[in-house]
Amino acid sequence: MGPFPGSRWIAPLFGTVMYVWGGRPFLTGAVSEIRSRQPGMMLLIWLAITVAFIASWGATLGILDHQLEFWWELALLIVIMLLGHWVEMRSLAQTTSALDSLAVTPPMAFTSSLDRPSPSQSTYAVDVAKDLDREQRAGTGPADR
Secondary structure: OOOOOOHHHHHHHHHHHHHHHHOHHHHHHHHHHHHOOOOOHHHHHHHHHHHHHHHHHHHHOOOOOHHHOOHHHHHHHHHHHHHHHHHHHHHHHHHHHHHHHHHHOOOHHHHHHHHOOOHHHHHHHHHHHHHHHHHHHHOOOOOOO
16 A cells, blocks of 8 residues: 555556557557558557556556556656657658758759860860870779779
């Protein structure tokens, strides 16, 4: 018995709320992964929090050993996984936004310099090609070519 009557039900009450509310994204993700027959992280996380939830309730009700009470661990696991999921979705949204911005950028800046090379660029390329050809015919030049 705890410090006041009914205090032993505080952790199970909050743990159940956390499991139902905080575990919802993982449950829906797990169902989606099962339906598509491609198990992934959402299924793994849902399985972990479900095992902790069931073991904790079993320990609270006296069905299982009292050492299997994982209410604090369950809460911590859900909070950390939700934080990681939020960070992942946020970065994915930012990446998608950046790709969308890049897709609308007109490619004029890329093609204009290639379409009309400056005279110095074209003569430089020709000079380099001539030098390479001359070195190959003469058998001189760097040994690593």
